[in-house]
Amino acid sequence: MRIAVLAGGVGGAKFLLGVKRYLGRPAFGPAPADEHLITAIVNTADDIRLHNLQICPDLDSCMYTLSGVSDRQRGWGRADETWTVSGELAGYDAEAPWFSLGDRDIATHLVRTRMLDAGYRLSDVTDALCRRWQPGLTLLPMTDDRVETHVVVEDPAAAPDADRPAGTPGPLVALHFQEWWIRYQAKLPALSISPIGAEESTPAPGVLDAIAEADLVLIAPSNPVVSVGPILAVPGIADALRATAAPVVGVSPIIGAAPVRGHADKCLEAVGVPVSAQGVGRHYGARSDGGVLDAFLIAPDDRATVPGVTVAGQPLLMTDPEHTAEMVAACVQVVGRG
Ligand code: GDP
Ligand code: CA
Secondary structure (H helix, E strand, O other): OEEEEEEOOHHHHHHHHHHHHHOOOOOOOOOOOOOOEEEEEEOOOOOEEEOOEEEOHHHHHHHHHHHOOEOOOOOOOEOOOOOHHHHHHHHOOOOOOOOOOOHHHHHHHHHHHHHHHOOOOHHHHHHHHHHHHOOOOEEEEOEOOOOEEEEEEEOOOOOOOOOOOOOOOOOEEEEEHHHHHHHOOOOOOOOEEEEEOHHHOOEOOOHHHHHHOOOEEEEOOOOHHHHHHHHHHOOOHHHHHHHOOOOEEEEOOEEOOEEOOOOHHHHHHHOOOOOOHHHHHHHHOEHHHOOOEOEEEEOOOOOOOOOOOEEEEOOOOOOOHHHHHHHHHHHHHHOOOO
């Protein structure tokens, strides 16, 4: 079976563990040579260059988690991490002290940056890094081009202006997604969230083929706005989802009226989407109607009607890879491929 999965970082990685288990593979580490092929198409719009290092948080969350070397409590970065370099950088008051970089993790960024600077594409670099880590599936960046999510907010550093009438916005500033998310914990109301550069980007090698040749396409319960949104914004990817012979099934990251973790609610509010499974389902929309879905999984206590989309209830907490594999089985079942 060939499965293509659109994925962000931590939520995407957890979901991919379940996809591996569904196909009978070990959740962590390399896959045996068999007839199955899993391709993860991963968001790169969170990527940021700090201290001259190119950092790809979602690709790395997937790579480390799937190979079994991630910190499972923290949810990101390496297990047994140390923070000496970050501490020293803070001593210099260097840029972005709000972004922690573990010592082990820095080695990945050093190798990646050196290869990128030597002219390799991000997809080549990812492949090279995965040769060490053996995630047990193919990890592809959504694009090799630079795409960065920017969030427009009222400038938190702007001096107060006594002459400004109450209720009128102050000067605006576009923050890198990471600054908004980590430094400001998504607490600054977002006036807009956009994947800058997406319009001019092209899908990375292998992305369109993986979708076209899949037996099943899954949209992980990743952040719909800043993880899945940028992937769908790369020209050609949403069209490939609409054109593939494979069914496309999404999984809700929203249970009840809240994300399971993180600030997806703030992202959905910023783009005018209700914070509910139905809101997300309608945001993705039916493949038959210009959207991307044939079916959508929601939590058992939730209700959703999404015109043109088969909605099914299923426990959606990814507590361990076995439970998550049951979610994947439900995705297969809802489109009658089980
Ligand atoms: P990030 O890039 O690291 O932020 O991770 P993703 O975008 O891939 O995933 C973040 C989303 O995963 C959040 O919106 C969460 O609501 C969702 N999520 C995390 N854990 C679970 C879970 O156990 N079940 C479901 N359904 N969603 C989850
Ligand atoms: Ca992310």
